[in-house]
Amino acid sequence: MSRLPFLVLVLLSACTPVPGQPEPAPSRSADACPHGVEYDVLAQEAAMGLRVLSLRATNCGAEAVELNGYPSVTVLDAERAPLLVAVGQGSFGISAVTAFDAPPQPVVVGPGESARTGLLWRNTYTDVSAPPAVGEHLEIAVAAGRPAQVYTPLDEHRHPVTLDLGSTGKVGVMPWTAMTP
Incomplete structure (x- = not known):
């Protein structure tokens, strides 16, 4: 008679939580927030070729972060290589959008608090000599010269959100704006 089924049962029961006892809360390691900021998608809008991706940056560090101006953003392809895309402040001549063209104001983001920014582009494809540009990742920092991290935008269902830039x-x-709790 083999002892393997008995051993498997013992190992599985050792990994199963006891009913009625609370599971221990996951502890946050120092590596869980290496840049002090975590990003997530707030909303995405698409109308007649104009695209807006709203992002939230949450301070996951222990000290307040002052944001003044614009995040530093590089659009990356599926292999995380930079796309040949010009990234500019405000609406960048793409379309007149008031929130994008508002002057930057200093925003202090305490631990656990968040600020908001966004990306604006058009999905227009007029140059058939090259394939359309599609961004799948962002290299983003709270400001130029600050540590950057690669972020993959995901929607509320955890599906990737792409920047379908066309040509x-x-x-x-x-610019960074404060978010009210």
Whole structure:
């Protein structure tokens, strides 16, 4: 008679939580927030070729972060290589969008608090000599010269959100704005 089924049963029961006892809360390691900021998608809008991706940056560090101006953003392809895309402040001549063209204001983001920014682009494909540009990842930092991290935008269902730039080659960036709790 083999002892393997008995051993498997013992190992599985050792990994199963006891009913009625609370599971221990996951502990946050120092590596869980290496840049002090975590990003997530707030919303995405698409109308008549104009695209807006709203992003939230949450301070996951222990000290307040002051944001003044625009995040530093590089659009990356599926292999995480930079796309030949111009990234500019405000609406960047893409379309007149008030929130993107508002002057930057200093925003202090305490631990656990968040600020908002956004990306604006057009999905227009007029140059058939090259394939359309599609961004799948962003290299993003809270400001130029600050540590950057690669972020893959995901929607509320955890599906990737792409920047379908077509052949336009331009992305506008909204200044940081405060978020009310």
